[in-house]
Amino acid sequence: MPDIIKMVAKNLNFYYGRFKALQDINLTINERQVTALIGPSGCGKSTFLRCLNRMNDLIPGTRVEGELTLDGENVYAQSLDVVELRRRVGMVFQKPNPFPKTIFENVAYGLRVGGMRDNTYISQQVEKSLKGAALFDEVKDRIHDSALGLSGGQQQRLCIARALAIEPEVLLMDEPASALDPIATQKIEELIHELKRNFTIIIVTHSMQQAARVSDRTAFFYMGKLIEVDATETIFTRPSQKQTEDYITGRFG
Numbered sequence: 648m649p650d651i652i653k654m655v656a657k658n659l660n661f662y663y664g665r666f667k668a669l670q671d672i673n674l675t676i677n678e679r680q681v682t683a684l685i686g687p688s689g690c691g692k693s694t695f696l697r698c699l700n701r702m703n704d705l706i707p708g709t710r711v712e713g714e715l716t717l718d719g720e721n722v723y724a725q726s727l728d729v730v731e732l733r734r735r736v737g738m739v740f741q742k743p744n745p746f747p748k749t750i751f752e753n754v755a756y757g758l759r760v761g762g763m764r765d766n767t768y769i770s771q772q773v774e775k776s777l778k779g780a781a782l783f784d785e786v787k788d789r790i791h792d793s794a795l796g797l798s799g800g801q802q803q804r805l806c807i808a809r810a811l812a813i814e815p816e817v818l819l820m821d822e823p824a825s826a827l828d829p830i831a832t833q834k835i836e837e838l839i840h841e842l843k844r845n846f847t848i849i850i851v852t853h854s855m856q857q858a859a860r861v862s863d864r865t866a867f868f869y870m871g872k873l874i875e876v877d878a879t880e881t882i883f884t885r886p887s888q889k890q891t892e893d894y895i896t897g898r899f900g
């Protein structure tokens with residue numbers, strides 16, 4: 648299948664006050680693929696991820712230059728509805744952050760906030776999302792119990808289900824497995840593999856093995872710059888830049 652372009656960053660700069668955290672980023676994100684963002688701590692991975700659904704807008708004193716598009720539309724256009732953007736571009740954070748509510752209500756949350764009143768639809772969507780996040784079988788008998796009683800790995804899958812319930816097109820994941828044990832991590836990785844049939848996924852990870860296992864393309868960031876992006880296999884076997892090679896072979900970072 649030919650690559651279909653979902654999002655494009657063109658000459659994107661990003662500032663926290665006077666500090667330029669992203670410099671001239673040019674990156675294309677393909678639809679229904681997994682793109683991994685790798686690079687040493689502080690290189691700008693989370694900052695870039697948050698540009699994609701304008702989460703950085705919530706941080707005072709920040710500024711964006713350049714262009715970012717979703718299906719060809721400018722994400723930073725004045726006329727763009729940011730709430731709608733964040734519905735289309737969902738996010739899962741590093742630490743599972745379930746609300747102190749039931750499992751059901753956690754997943755239903757986005758639908759209710761969006762004004763959905765049809766309880767039959769909400770129930771169907773909750774079940775579908777929990778299935779999509781490979782959690783349903785583990786929780787189906789306690790769906791009205793508190794989400795805080797779930798294990799860390801289950802909580803993270805719940806947060807993924809919560810993101811899926813509002814049917815986003817793009818899913819941003821910032822180190823979604825870093826707080827999890829190897830078995831829970833494997834479940835998340837298997838899930839990512841399933842999810843890319845329907846979603847475009849961008850994942851930040853510190854684990855090279857994880858990037859190699861889950862992603863189609865890998866982008867290497869260093870000190871606010873995108874050094875190199877290519878097919879994951881190419882990045883890990885014959886990167887074109889020395890800095891990429893040094894990083895993936897563990898010489899720094």
Ligand SMILES: Nc1ncnc2c1ncn2[C@@H]1O[C@H](COP(=O)(O)OP(=O)(O)OP(=O)(O)O)[C@@H](O)[C@H]1O
Binds near residue numbers: 666688695
């Ligand atoms: N809210 C903020 N205010 C000011 N500077 C920030 C803010 N958030 C991040 N930065 C700075 O921007 C740069 C990039 O940070 P970012 O969090 O994007 O890095 P990262 O690649 O995600 O790192 P890590 O792997 O440690 O999560 C860093 O120098 C960081 O200190």
Ligand SMILES: [Mg+2]
Binds near residue numbers: 692693
């Ligand atoms: Mg980060």
